[in-house]
Amino acid sequence: MSDPTFAGAGYAEGPGFNAMWRELEPLGRCRETSGYRRFAWTPQDADCRAWFRAQAVARGLHHEIDGNGNQWAWLGDRSAGGAVATGSHLDSVPDGGAFDGPLGVVSAFAALDELHRRGARPQHPLVVVNFTDEEGARFGLSCVGSRLATGLLDRAQAAELRDAKGTGLLHAMERAGHDPEFVGPDPERLAALSAFVELHVEQGRALADTAHPVGVASAIWPHGRWRFDFSGEGNHAGTTRLADRRDPMLTYAGTVLAAREEARLAEALATFGRVDVEPGAVNAIASRVSGWLDSRAADEETLDRVVAGIERAAVERGGRDGVQVAVVRESFTSRVVFADALRDRLARRLADRAGPVPVLPTGAGHDAGILAGSVPTAMLYVRNPTGVSHAPAEYATEEDCLAGVTALADVLEELAC
Ligand code: GLV
Ligand code: MN
Ligand code: MN
Numbered sequence: 001m002s003d004p005t006f007a008g009a010g011y012a013e014g015p016g017f018n019a020m021w022r023e024l025e026p027l028g029r030c031r032e033t034s035g036y037r038r039f040a041w042t043p044q045d046a047d048c049r050a051w052f053r054a055q056a057v058a059r060g061l062h063h064e065i066d067g068n069g070n071q072w073a074w075l076g077d078r079s080a081g082g083a084v085a086t087g088s089h090l091d092s093v094p095d096g097g098a099f100d101g102p103l104g105v106v107s108a109f110a111a112l113d114e115l116h117r118r119g120a121r122p123q124h125p126l127v128v129v130n131f132t133d134e135e136g137a138r139f140g141l142s143c144v145g146s147r148l149a150t151g152l153l154d155r156a157q158a159a160e161l162r163d164a165k166g167t168g169l170l171h172a173m174e175r176a177g178h179d180p181e182f183v184g185p186d187p188e189r190l191a192a193l194s195a196f197v198e199l200h201v202e203q204g205r206a207l208a209d210t211a212h213p214v215g216v217a218s219a220i221w222p223h224g225r226w227r228f229d230f231s232g233e234g235n236h237a238g239t240t241r242l243a244d245r246r247d248p249m250l251t252y253a254g255t256v257l258a259a260r261e262e263a264r265l266a267e268a269l270a271t272f273g274r275v276d277v278e279p280g281a282v283n284a285i286a287s288r289v290s291g292w293l294d295s296r297a298a299d300e301e302t303l304d305r306v307v308a309g310i311e312r313a314a315v316e317r318g319g320r321d322g323v324q325v326a327v328v329r330e331s332f333t334s335r336v337v338f339a340d341a342l343r344d345r346l347a348r349r350l351a352d353r354a355g356p357v358p359v360l361p362t363g364a365g366h367d368a369g370i371l372a373g374s375v376p377t378a379m380l381y382v383r384n385p386t387g388v389s390h391a392p393a394e395y396a397t398e399e400d401c402l403a404g405v406t407a408l409a410d411v412l413e414e415l416a417c
Pocket of ligand 2: 093100135390
């Protein structure tokens with residue numbers, strides 16, 4: 001299968017965008033919240049992965065799973081090189097929306113169908129990818145599949161990752177039927193790619209009040225996750241005098257407020273979105289509180305300043321509360337600036353159809369940001385009328401999703417044909 005054309009690969013058009021969306025929609029959705037719980041290497045994730053495989057097979061694409069668990073659906077032979085990749089991820093944050101990730105994967109298959117209908121003749125292989133564990137909801141680190149492939153995360157570090165129940169990442173992979181023997185860098189597969197284009201729902205409102213359903217990414221803010229451990233003294237809530245307490249919850253609360261203030265002053269972002277309390281009894285003062293900080297800023301100097309300020313405030317407050325504070329940086333992603341030449345080429349191509357397209361930075365992390373250090377990478381954003389993301393209200397209209405598919409087909413045609 002070295003002929004990368006649709007005819008050469010025996011391509012069969014698959015179900016349309018809406019049919020794919022309907023099939024994927026119920027997988028991993030929680031009835032009570034309507035949010036998605038598609039965490040890496042769980043049965044819900046397996047359902048999504050089976051869906052991906054079925055889409056590949058239905059189109060006659062060659063489906064493969066790399067050593068890190070990322071799924072690839074090839075039109076044409078990888079060994080030909082120069083492949084143009086597109087796709088995103090199918091996992092979610094806890095109670096996430098339907099679009100973050102899946103929109104890029106569904107649009108990728110739909111864009112191949114559109115190119116087929118256009119009679120496009122790819123000169124290079126095209127490949128749809130589902131990167132595993134982008135959100136890091138289960139093991140705490142985002143973009144695990146792409147970090148492993150690019151070597152930004154090594155096998156030994158991956159082996160240290162644990163979920164809340166203490167299950168190791170490699171063990172979870174194995175239990176889900178993926179042999180972890182080949183977890184690690186994958187330079188050969190990445191060297192076969194000439195470009196990666198990730199389409200994503202916009203996670204803000206930059207497009208919402210414009211006439212543009214699609215924008216192009218310029219940069220991703222540097223961002224990271226820090227675990228703050230506050231250690232005090234567990235004691236009785238009904239008998240311990242206020243003056244005698246060493247309550248880590250107080251220090252945690254003070255730190256959350258300080259984070260908000262540091263972020264406001266620096267025009268950055270700082271969020272404590274997860275907290276773990278021991279022992280977690282209503283009638284006991286906590287002995288330990290762990291809070292996870294997500295912080296992002298336009299540049300690394302500002303981000304360093306914000307996090308250092310939050311840490312200082314935590315230690316100062318801990319001193320007053322008799323609480324020890326320890327801070328561990330669990331992950332960090334540097335500022336990503338997408339390749340100018342590729343971005344400008346895609347923007348020009350999109351402008352042919354719809355006039356100049358907005359070029360936007362974002363505070364959200366993506367596999368595209370991780371791959372950008374190894375492969376020329378670009379992103380397209382599809383308008384989100386409310387800007388809500390990582391929550392069930394995340395949304396894009398059908399019309400805008402279909403405009404996204406057309407835009408993606410245009411840029412794949414530009415790059416591969
Ligand atoms: C992923 O969506 C992130 O920005 O954390
Ligand atoms: Mn996300
Ligand atoms: Mn995403």
